[in-house]
Each structure stands twice: as structure tokens, then as C-alpha cells.
Amino acid sequence: MRRFFLLHIPDSETFHLPEEESKHVIRVLRYEQGDQFLLLDGKGLIVTAEVVDAHPKKCLVKVVSKELKKRDGNGFHLAIAPTKNLDRMEWMVEKIVEVGATKISFLNCERSERIQLKLDRLQRVAISAMKQAQHDFLLEIEELQNFADFVANNPNGGIAHCMDGDKKAVQQLSHHSRILIGPEGDFSEKEVALALKHGYEAVHLGESRLRTETAGMVACVLAINS
Known part of the structure; x- marks a missing residue:
């Protein structure tokens, strides 16, 4: 059944459905009286x-049934400094939604190239990816926030950086x-400390040095499959 x-x-x-959804259901998909969808x-x-x-502008529907689902497990929370090119963040959001991420937070770091972020476009990408992947839950997207505030309010996890030192695989992290x-430009030493x-805990994502958006997607895949 279409979602x-x-x-x-x-x-x-x-x-009544909103006008945009009414148009899509009636004019584009040509649904008629008695047809059902989710x-x-x-x-x-x-x-x-x-x-x-x-x-076609105010489609009237009736509720046949309702179901309230709960998320399985704790999910995966990615916190990432957005790239200067927003298109790369849109690509990453689409992919992490497809593989099952539950939340994304954007970080303002010492070496960040983007210090402002509009979430409307990313929200639309997340909604489209949710429907495409047939997920029941929408990715939670948080506003850009200061790195120090974020780690203080959200303790425990893994931090991926390019500096030398001992690092664990994602599967070995305590959280x-x-x-x-x-x-x-990577995290600063002060931010890592x-x-x-x-x-x-310091974590590595493999042998290669990855672009920011690729690292976000890889971290999500490794964590969800751990």
C-alpha cells in the first residue's frame, strides 16, 4: 500500500488532506473513492x-485503522560539522536515512566552514528518503550547536579524527x-580532549581518509551493523 x-x-x-497531498493523491495517482493508502x-x-x-484540492478521507509503533533499540545518533557545500550534506542525509539513522545533530567547531544552516531542505530530503526506504520513523534533525555544549549535554560515544594515536574500531566502542x-579541517586537539x-573514545572508520559526508555515512553503516 502506498505511503x-x-x-x-x-x-x-x-x-481533509492538505492541498499538495490532495493533488498528488487525486490528480497524479488518480485515486478514487474507496481507494486506500497509508x-x-x-x-x-x-x-x-x-x-x-x-x-483534487481538499481530498476527504476516513480513518480505517491506526497503529502506533515504537522504535527498535536505541538507534544511531550522528553529530557532524556541516560542509560548506550543502549538497554534500543532502546526499549524506539521504543515505543515513536509508540505512536507518535516527538522529542527526550539526556541530559548530573551531575549524567549521559553515556557521549557519537552514534545515528546510534537509528535512525535505529526509522525508523523501524515509518514504523511499519505507521506514516508519523520520530522522530527527537538530539545529547547529556549539561543539562544547553538545558533548557536555550528550556524553559518551565515539569521536573520529585524523590525528595520530590509539583508536578503536566502531564495534569496540563502549557506546x-x-x-x-x-x-x-578536522577537530582541534582541544575539542578532542x-x-x-x-x-x-577515539574511533577509526577504516584505512582511508574520508570526506566529511562520506565519514558520516560510513560511521552510520558501521554502527548500525555492529
Whole structure:
């Protein structure tokens, strides 16, 4: 059954779809009265809806059934310094959603190239990837925040950096459900020391030196499959 995303699903037996969704359901997909589809809010609510009035601007649907799902396990939280080129972040968001990441936070680091970030485009990418991958939950996206504040409020995990020293594989981390990825100029020594103070462990992501967005995607794949 085809799946649609609706951030706020009304708590009523019948309701009208927003104009954009109505147009897609009726004009593009040519749904008619009696046809059914799924509505997801990205937080675990799944509603089976049936077309009552196939109006192309305000399609009326009725609720056939509801199901509220819970996430399996703790999920994976990626914290990353955004690249100067936002297209690269969009690519990464699409991929980590597909493989099952649950949350992403953006970090303002000492060597960050981007200190402002609009999340609208990334949110649209995440929604599209969620529907494509047929996931029930939407990736939680947090605003850009100071690195020191983040590690203080979110202790424990892995920090991937390019400096010399002992590093663990993702599978060896005490807490591999959260990994920090730095900017293209890497974390500073001060930032690494601060993260270690807050329970993070140095981690490597393989033999190659990876681009920021590639490192984020690889960290997600390794952590989820650990």
C-alpha cells in the first residue's frame, strides 16, 4: 500500500488532506473513492486512510485503522560539522536515512566552514528518503550547536579524527550509538580532549581518509551493523 507523510495527522475519523497531498493523491495517482493508502507522521503513527471524496484540492478521507509503533533499540545518533557545500550534506542525509539513522545533530567547531544552516531542505530530503526506504520513523534533525555544549549535554560515544594515536574500531566502542564527525579541517586537539573528558573514545572508520559526508555515512553503516 502506498505511503504518504503528514507531519500532523488529525485525531478525527474523517479529515481533509492538505492541498499538495490532495493533488498528488487525486490528480497524479488518480485515486478514487474507496481507494486506500497509508499516512505516517514520522513518529510511529501509521493510519490506513480511505478516500471518501476525491476532490483534487481538499481530498476527504476516513480513518480505517491506526497503529502506533515504537522504535527498535536505541538507534544511531550522528553529530557532524556541516560542509560548506550543502549538497554534500543532502546526499549524506539521504543515505543515513536509508540505512536507518535516527538522529542527526550539526556541530559548530573551531575549524567549521559553515556557521549557519537552514534545515528546510534537509528535512525535505529526509522525508523523501524515509518514504523511499519505507521506514516508519523520520530522522530527527537538530539545529547547529556549539561543539562544547553538545558533548557536555550528550556524553559518551565515539569521536573520529585524523590525528595520530590509539583508536578503536566502531564495534569496540563502549557506546557506538553516537559518533562525532569533524569539519574538513578536522577537530582541534582541544575539542578532542574535551570529548574524551565527556566519555567519548577515539574511533577509526577504516584505512582511508574520508570526506566529511562520506565519514558520516560510513560511521552510520558501521554502527548500525555492529
